[in-house]
Amino acid sequence: MLVTPGTEAGASTYGGVRYLFCNEAFDADPERYRIAVDPVCGVEVVIGQEADRLTRDGRTYVFCRPACRGAFEAEPERYAAQGARSMPDA
Numbered sequence: 001m002l003v004t005p006g007t008e009a010g011a012s013t014y015g016g017v018r019y020l021f022c023n024e025a026f027d028a029d030p031e032r033y034r035i036a037v038d039p040v041c042g043v044e045v046v047i048g049q050e051a052d053r054l055t056r057d058g059r060t061y062v063f064c065r066p067a068c069r070g071a072f073e074a075e076p077e078r079y080a081a082q083g084a085r086s087m088p089d090a
């Protein structure tokens with residue numbers, strides 16, 4: 001869900017990034033929410049440690065290596081659907 005500043009139930013700063021929440025589950029296990037899935041190869045990537053990333057149609061995708069980004073750019077329609085499991089909305 002979309003949480004806009006001022007409506008959040010809670011907020012935390014972790015790894016230098018400020019997160020807003022509709023609930024307080026984040027504080028219990030912040031590492032869990034830093035994982036995104038590379039839409040090309042399916043590898044879990046720690047957000048902030050990805051080899052590459054790009055934003056397309058308002059979504060941010062992270063990649064484990066530049067070659068995965070290249071594959072995504074070559075066939076974005078094929079991989080974007082899997083990207084639904086990728087990062088939360090940017």
Ligand SMILES: [Zn+2]
Binds near residue numbers: 041042063064
């Ligand atoms: Zn990859």
